[in-house]
Amino acid sequence: MKRLFSREIKNTSILHLLLMATVFAFLLNGCGKRTVFYPVPEEQFPVEQQKGVPTVPKGYSSGPANALYQDATQAMAAGAFDRAELSLERALRIEPGNPYYWYTMGKVKYRQGANNQAIQFCLKSKSLAGRDSKLIRMNDELIDQIRRETSS
Amino acid sequence: MQITEISEEIRTKFDGKRWALPAQVYARPLEIYSGLYLSPDKFVKELELSGYRVETDVKTPGGYSRTGNSFRLITRPFTFPGGEEPAKAIQIQFVDNQIGSISSTISSENLPFVRFDPARIGSFHPLIHEDRVILQQDQIPEMLKLALMAVEDKKFYSHHGISISGIARAFIVNIKAGKTVQGGSTLTQQLVKNFFLNRERTLSRKFREVIMALLLEYHYSKEEILTAYINEVFLGQDGRRAIHGFALASQYYFRRDLEDLSIAQIATLVGMVKGPSYYNPLRNPENCLARRNNVLAIMFADDIIDEATYNRATSQPITDVAPLKSGFNRFPAFLELVKRQLTKEYREEDLKTGGLKILTTLDPHVQLIAEEQLSRTVEALTGNESRAEVEGAVIVTGRENGEVQALVGSKNIRVHGFNRALDAHRPIGSLIKPAVYLAGLANGYTLTTPLNDVGISLENDGKNWQPKNYDNVEHGRVAFYRALAKSYNLATVRLGMQIGLEDVVETLNSLGASYTGRIYPSLLLGSLNMSPLEVTQLYQTIASGGFYLPLRSIQSVFDNKGKLLTRYGLKVEQRFPAEQMYLLNHVLQRVMTEGTGDKFVNPQQVTLAGKTGTTNDLRDSWFAGYSGDRLAVVWLGNDDNESIALSGSSGALHVWGRVMNTMHVQPLRVPEPEQIVWRRIDVDTLRPTHIFNRNSTVLPFIEGSLSGNRPDGSSLDRGLEGLENTAREVLDSIDDLMR
Incomplete structure (x- = not known):
């Protein structure tokens, strides 16, 4: 859908002012803290340990890429990390901006023992995560874990 | 010459030739899924390039039928790095220029996506104009061997390389006719002629042929000789490309793999051995038909086929398809890039003889668009003026993976010459x-x-x-x-x-x-001088938000046994903080709307980013820019470094724009890092201002940069614009929710 509001507000219309007023009322109502409207991923994500039907992060799935992503999680569950990598690369060709796929790629690289690349994929995921604080935290945790393991 | 010397020569040459398996190069596989933007006509183009054939009733892999926007087809099996993708019988429904649904013809079940076997786009053969698809012994259909022996050499398995009775019979027939009408050559002798000897017809050459045939039989098994023959025999000419071997001839004349050929089609090819030109099914269909039926009659007489089969086969047309003008070495500029990347890791010898299978990143659809738009736009820009010598190069890659989807090294696509995309090093x-x-x-x-x-x-x-x-x-x-x-x-x-x-x-x-x-x-x-490819690498890092992605033209390499040798996977490396890249990206988007790229016509109304480049005296015209899914770099210039009287904006941008507009591109959406805040700025004072100031614009800033530490000593305090900013974020969020 076309964006309703562009970054640049060129014409200040009455309608716009009314909308602004509504928004201020909204803010004054105790919602001053930034609201995260991005879809919240499932609790269990990532799901490579889970056999059977993998969970799909809500709002981040589109049919074909998601099917490939599911292939990847199943391959991970079976310990076939190279196959998981291939499926994720294909998923990323269709949906290159999906930060969850990049994060899962980081997981795959970690399991393959390619720690440096694992960290880099997590950084990539973070750069695309916007304000999805949960995903950012998941990435940070994996990065920390790798750094702890490699330093000890 | 001594027998031992000839013997040595045979062994060296035969072993060398027999195992000379040129590397085969493939495009990226087409992956289709519901929602993919692809017009039915473009889809047909892809199928054609992969050698698919139109059939009314699709029964075997590689066939397709189209009714309006609906397709039925059977894909061919293909081995990818993750394993074999089996053949799939599917039905595809297009809605406008998008794929609506894909379902299995057998189970009617909906399929989320289908991966096709990729088009073969070239091979690294020692001889440029020869092409062949090499088969191993066990890949040759029994029917072909039987038919070939029945027609060319009935006693193949019992003679020792030459057939005395054959020579005698031919001698008598030729004497009676007063000229040469029959050859007495065995398959072994024919192979010797092809492999080792020139075309002169002298007694000493004939003598040498006989000796060599005997030695070949002495050193090698019948199966080895027959296999070499089937791979070597000349079966026609496609322009400058010589068609060698039954496997390639099968693809060229029938768009089928050898194992999928009907008996009539096998008979056609076997008949052509006698005279590939005279019995050519395209140029001389009548000769070809008579010859084929003759072959079928011999097969019937020798009990290779029964009467019913014979009758059915003779009633079939010679061929049901146009010959496959394949993408074979159709994209020489891209192939050169592949070769250069390969020769860093493989010996030249391995490429030409190792039978490697190389899966590349070339997207034929994008490549064809880039080729066409470069030559058409250059022509439109220069017309018949003195600027006619304007040359150019285009490279298109995937924005987030660095895969080279298209590479054009000249406006004259067919001319395999100076590859400007790789070798024109020009000021940027x-x-x-x-x-x-x-x-x-x-x-x-x-x-x-x-x-x-x-x-x-x-x-x-x-x-x-x-x-x-x-x-x-x-x-x-x-x-x-x-x-x-x-x-x-x-x-x-x-x-x-x-x-x-x-x-x-x-x-x-x-x-x-x-x-x-x-x-x-x-x-x-x-x-400083850089090639378009080097520039692409530079802009790849910018386009992907500060992550260095090595450009890749190869996905994977297999050996001749189908074993994966090397895979070139996705690699990333963060080189710049996301926040700085976000600001840079924002400005490069402004280039397209209010900067030097504002001449770009944007019918798809998508957000794009890019930069123009022009050099002294208008010698070079550059444009590098990207959408959500693709990065494209265009260079225009003159090989002699003369002025082309085009700036980045009046030249390369037009080519870039046409390439982008002809493809369906995704809008650029760069996720906003957490530390980014937006402020309204007066465009003259460059100070924060209020929402009612019409001479203002909203710009992103890194949170810490707002107070005190700006190089000019000024600071941006949060006033009315702070509230506006929060309001705007909420509006955006509502916008996101409604999307």
Whole structure:
């Protein structure tokens, strides 16, 4: 859908002012803290340990890429990390901006023992995560874990 | 010559030739899924390139039928790095120019996506104009061997290389006729002629042929000789390409793999051995039909086929398809890139004889668009004027994976000559500016830091240098973002000198360049030479938000047994913080709407980003830019380095625009890092202002840069615009929810 509001507000219309007023009322109502409207991923994500039907992060799935992503999680569950990598690369060709796929790629690289690349994929995921604080935290945790393991 | 010497020669040559399996190069596999933008006609083009054939009733892999926007087809099996993709019988429904649904013809079940077998786009054969698909012994259909022996050499399994009775019979027939009408050659002798001897017809050559045939039989098994024959025999000519072997002939004449051929089709090919030109099914269909039926009659007489089969086969037409004008070496510029990348890891010898299977990243659909739009736009831009010598190059890659989808090295696609995409090293002009401004952002500049766009005199490489703006006007105090969007030279030089040239070169190299030359001020305006491919690497890092992605043209390499040798997977490396890249991306988007790229016509109404580049006296015209899914770099120039009278904006941008507009591109959406805040700025004072100021614009800033630490000492305090900012975020969020 076309964006309703562009970054640049060129014409200040009455309608716009009314909308602004509504928004201020909204803010004054105790919602001053930034609201995260991005879809919240499932609790269990990532799901490579889970056999059977993998969970799909809500709002981040589109049919074909998601099917490939599911292939990847199943391959991970079976310990076939190279196959998981291939499926994720294909998923990323269709949906290159999906930060969850990049994060899962980081997981795959970690399991393959390619720690440096694992960290880099997590950084990539973070750069695309916007304000999805949960995903950012998941990435940070994996990065920390790798750094702890490699330093000890 | 001694027998032992001939023997040695045979062994050396036969072993060499027998195992000379040229590397086969494939395009990327087409992956289709519901929602993919692809027109039915473009889809047909893809199928054609992969050698699919039209059939009314689709029964075997490689056949398809189309009814309006609906397709039925059977894909061919193909081995990918993850394993074999089996053949699939599917039905595809297009809705407008998108794929609506894909379902299995057998189970009617919906399929989320289907991966096709990729088109073969070339091979690295020792001889440029020869092509063949090599089969191993166990891949040859029994029917072909039987038919071939029945027609050409009935006693193949019992003779020792020559057939005395055959020679005697031919001798008598020829004497009676008064000329040569029958050859007495065995398959072994025919192979010897093809492999080792020239075409002269003398007694000594005949003698040599006989000796060699006997020696060949002595050293090698019947199966080895028959296999070599089936792979070697000449079966026609496709333009400059010689069609060798039954496997390739089968693909060329029938668009089928050899194992899928009907008996009538096998008989056609076997009949052609006698005279590939005279019995050519395309040029001489009547001769071919008579010959084929003759072959079928011999097969029937020898009990290879029964009467019913014979009757059915003789009633069939010769061929039901147009010959496959394949993509074979159709994309020489891209193949050269593949070869250069391969020769870093493989020996030339392995490429030509190792039977490698190389899966590349070439997207034929994108490649064809890039080729066509380059030549058409250059023609439209230059017409019949003196600028007719304008040449060009185009490279298209995946924005987030660095896969080279298309590479064009000349406006004359068919001419395999100077590959400008790889080898034209030219000054990059203003394309260097994002590196200068990125170095500025790393040094604490913000998008509103004022820069002085006024004349400057510097010592450059021992000479006095006084750069000028493109329009020869000095613009005075300009905002950082505006100087880049408008590509002001003076402001850029001053910025670069303030940061320090070393910093700029370091940034340039972090982006992917490998500049080690002398450092002098005119570098700031792009006086260094780079090829379009090198520029693409540079902009890849910018387009992917500061992550260095090595450009890849190869996905994987298999050996001749189908074992995966090397896979070139996705690799990323963060070189710049996401926040700085976000600001740079924002300005490069402004280039397209209010800067030097604003001449771009944007019918798809998508957000794009890019940068123009022009060099002194309009010698080079560059444009590098990206959408959400693709990065494209265009260079136009003259091979003699003469002026082409085109700027980046009046030349390369047009090619770029047409390439982007012909493809369906995704809009660029760069996720906003957490530390980004937006402020409304008065465009003249460059100070924060209120929402009612019409002479204002909203710009992103890195949170910490808002107070105190701006290089110009000013600060941005949060006033009314702070509230506006919060309101805007909420509006955006509502917008996101409604999307």
